[in-house]
Amino acid sequence: MRHPASPPPATSLSPTPDLRRRRKDARPAELAAAALRLFVDKGYTATRLDDVAAAAGVSKGTLYLYYPGKEALFRAVIEEGMVAALSLAEHEVAAFRGSTADLLHALLIGWWERIGGTPLAGVTKLIISESRNFPEVAQYYREQVLDRGRALVRATIARGIAEGEFRPLDVDAAVDIVIAPLLLLAVSRFSLPLATGSIAPEAYLETHFELLVNGLKRS
Amino acid sequence: MRHPASPPPATSLSPTPDLRRRRKDARPAELAAAALRLFVDKGYTATRLDDVAAAAGVSKGTLYLYYPGKEALFRAVIEEGMVAALSLAEHEVAAFRGSTADLLHALLIGWWERIGGTPLAGVTKLIISESRNFPEVAQYYREQVLDRGRALVRATIARGIAEGEFRPLDVDAAVDIVIAPLLLLAVSRFSLPLATGSIAPEAYLETHFELLVNGLKRS
Amino acid sequence: MRHPASPPPATSLSPTPDLRRRRKDARPAELAAAALRLFVDKGYTATRLDDVAAAAGVSKGTLYLYYPGKEALFRAVIEEGMVAALSLAEHEVAAFRGSTADLLHALLIGWWERIGGTPLAGVTKLIISESRNFPEVAQYYREQVLDRGRALVRATIARGIAEGEFRPLDVDAAVDIVIAPLLLLAVSRFSLPLATGSIAPEAYLETHFELLVNGLKRS
Amino acid sequence: MRHPASPPPATSLSPTPDLRRRRKDARPAELAAAALRLFVDKGYTATRLDDVAAAAGVSKGTLYLYYPGKEALFRAVIEEGMVAALSLAEHEVAAFRGSTADLLHALLIGWWERIGGTPLAGVTKLIISESRNFPEVAQYYREQVLDRGRALVRATIARGIAEGEFRPLDVDAAVDIVIAPLLLLAVSRFSLPLATGSIAPEAYLETHFELLVNGLKRS
DNA sequence: AATGAATGAGTTTTCATTCAT
DNA sequence: TATGAATGAAAACTCATTCAT
Numbered sequence A, B, C, D: 001m002r003h004p005a006s007p008p009p010a011t012s013l014s015p016t017p018d019l020r021r022r023r024k025d026a027r028p029a030e031l032a033a034a035a036l037r038l039f040v041d042k043g044y045t046a047t048r049l050d051d052v053a054a055a056a057g058v059s060k061g062t063l064y065l066y067y068p069g070k071e072a073l074f075r076a077v078i079e080e081g082m083v084a085a086l087s088l089a090e091h092e093v094a095a096f097r098g099s100t101a102d103l104l105h106a107l108l109i110g111w112w113e114r115i116g117g118t119p120l121a122g123v124t125k126l127i128i129s130e131s132r133n134f135p136e137v138a139q140y141y142r143e144q145v146l147d148r149g150r151a152l153v154r155a156t157i158a159r160g161i162a163e164g165e166f167r168p169l170d171v172d173a174a175v176d177i178v179i180a181p182l183l184l185l186a187v188s189r190f191s192l193p194l195a196t197g198s199i200a201p202e203a204y205l206e207t208h209f210e211l212l213v214n215g216l217k218r219s
Numbered sequence E: 001a002a003t004g005a006a007t008g009a010g011t012t013t014t015c016a017t018t019c020a021t
Numbered sequence F: 001t002a003t004g005a006a007t008g009a010a011a012a013c014t015c016a017t018t019c020a021t
Helices: A018-042 A049-056 A060-066 A070-079 A082-095 A100-116 A119-133 A135-162 A171-188 A201-216 B017-042 B049-056 B060-066 B070-079 B082-095 B100-116 B119-133 B135-162 B171-188 B201-216 C018-042 C049-056 C060-066 C070-079 C082-095 C100-116 C119-130 C135-162 C171-188 C201-216 D017-042 D049-056 D060-066 D070-079 D082-095 D100-116 D119-133 D135-162 D171-188 D201-216
Strands: none
Touching (some): A049 A060, A049 A070, A100 A119, A119 B017, A119 B119, A201 B171, B100 B135, B119 B135, C018 D119, C049 C060, C082 C119, C100 C119, C100 C171, C100 C201, C135 C171, C171 D171, D171 D201
16 A cells, blocks of 8 residues: 555646546447447448437447447458457367267357357457458458367367267368357348347257267267 | 231231240249349348339339339249249149159259259349248248248158158258258358368268268167 | 421330430539539538529439539530630730730630539539548649640640740749730639628639730840 | 736646737737738638638637638738838838939839738738729738839839939829839749749849839930 | 439438537 | 647538520
């Protein structure tokens, strides 16, 4: 604890209060979160910046204090959050001890908890809808999210084959079969129920896992 | 009334009446095809009717002779083609004689030939992107396309179980697992390669089928 | 008069009436004229395209049918009219027969009639005000208008010296002294009366000429 | 009340009070100088107060501590400096002893040294560009600067005529001819080289003077 | 039927001004 | 005094829709 006799240095040069500072620091993320919600719901072009501002509780002009324009806001929305979630998953896979089936199960559950069941899942719909209009952003997403996610699943399946737990098969194709239902589940949350005619996401994932493993497992 | 056997006299004021008639009859479909291409590529809101008209080789005003507005054009794009393809599939399934695995295989191949590999596949991306903005259209698509397609797959799996070819399992969830890779494949053609990192669609479908059956089949 | 038996060829392919065509052809010049008036009066930035459209009697959107944006309108305003007037003057100078003093007088009068006394004079104020904001346009104006105009005066003075009518002097500097009052007169019409405290432009030009010649003429 | 001989104790809460005071007193002039530079370069409307503040090294809010708004800043820019320079010239003319030609020469040189060659010359371009948007400011400038400057030249020419050094002529028109090249020279420094195609300002002024006098002087 | 010029409501973006700190 | 985050009115530009021809 600081000695009571020493007053805090009166820095007259930095009178900016903490409250304002904290607000300013949090703004970009708040704005991006509001934008994500609306972009995912209505699409990029159909979303008005007026609405984004209103959803974030600021005026239209304030948006431009933090992002130079609508497209920059879009980039921020795509390039945020997802990458952090992936890094976490990569560490977990590296540290996992147990059967490959359990690892695969952990991957599915982890995906749901940190991506599929969160607002981040909307990014999937957004990137599907807008990739043609933003090729560089799509490129970034592909390299930093899709390819890394696919590598994670590929390593897991390869591990299962190497250890004799899974039968030999076309690993790349299997990766797609693992991933496809996840992506559809994510997209379904923000559009039509393309997947999961009626069942809950958790049950859906369990069935997916069960089918997968019984298909992959050496009979 | 015109006599059926006598062709209309080709006056200089109405040259090539047949050609124009044929052209006129084909117009709506041509316009819808052009609109589909652009809607799928850029999204509904970002597509300008100017561009649709140009792509169809007509003037902007002409669009309004065939469709009352942009939204009507969108409805036409969604509500056309897909339903016909489904009816065909329904008849084929009903008439199929052979193992259920073969039927499932025929379904996947038929889907690719009549939907997945054609411009119609773009409707899938379009519905994902725009369903929130057009709830009634989404409702129509769900009932007339998704539900009927899912019913087809469900009947097939149920047939396999009933005949002892497949092991008993949660049929509804299995339907999703069957369908998800198809939808992702369709969407991938018009956005990012979400599925099929590198392999050809046909090989992708074969692997999907192989994995499915070895997972479904009683071991 | 056309023979009554020969009907005008019914070109069903070009139903565009002359009236509309004539209107469309005249539009760019009408818009540029309105823009010139407002740009000169208020300045480029302070002029609203809404006002330009209103002054031209069209809607805002119509402007964009003829010019891709505000800057293009500015370019058109600067790059039109002045050059044609200059070409005319160049021909007149080349064809002139008479004393150099008379030629100089004709130049001043001709300038007033075709530029200084017309709306074109406003371009001078406009280019002064905006040249820093539009370097390429300024470059064009300098080469196509200023330099050519200056060359005209220079040739005239050189002619006078060569024929012994004027005394030898620094021709380039003299050119500026000839031109400066003209430019100020033009600018004065659209801003403050920088020149011509009170007298009429014609009298102003006559005095300018008289002073010039009595300064140039061999005493 | 503070004793005049004892300087204020330099407390840690108000460091460098003298410097700050001096800074504070100089602020309005510093701000006006920065504003002049930018207004002249880009025009009044196209200049952002953000940029003025940045150029003066203060924050945007600080501007409003010294001027109530953008227009007030414009007024200050116009109404400062020029008047002082004129008063000086008026005194010099009144006290001048020598030939009228020498006086005229001194006027031209003095103008260049105290106005034409300094940032003040920019005011000329600014007034030309903006007079229509600020009629009262233009009125002030006309009365306090233009009319007084013109009176100075008029008195000089009249003196020459009265003393038999110049031939009789229309004095008002002659004033314009004297002034026009100066104004153009000033404007040229901040826009296109309307005057002085290539020569240096000093040589330009000397030629102007020589031409003028040889035109004014009794032959 | 077909055209395409014209419209004006709607959207993005800018910036003078305010005000809490 | 000084700051700079926040505002919102205003301006450039777009595009679905209309309609005279």
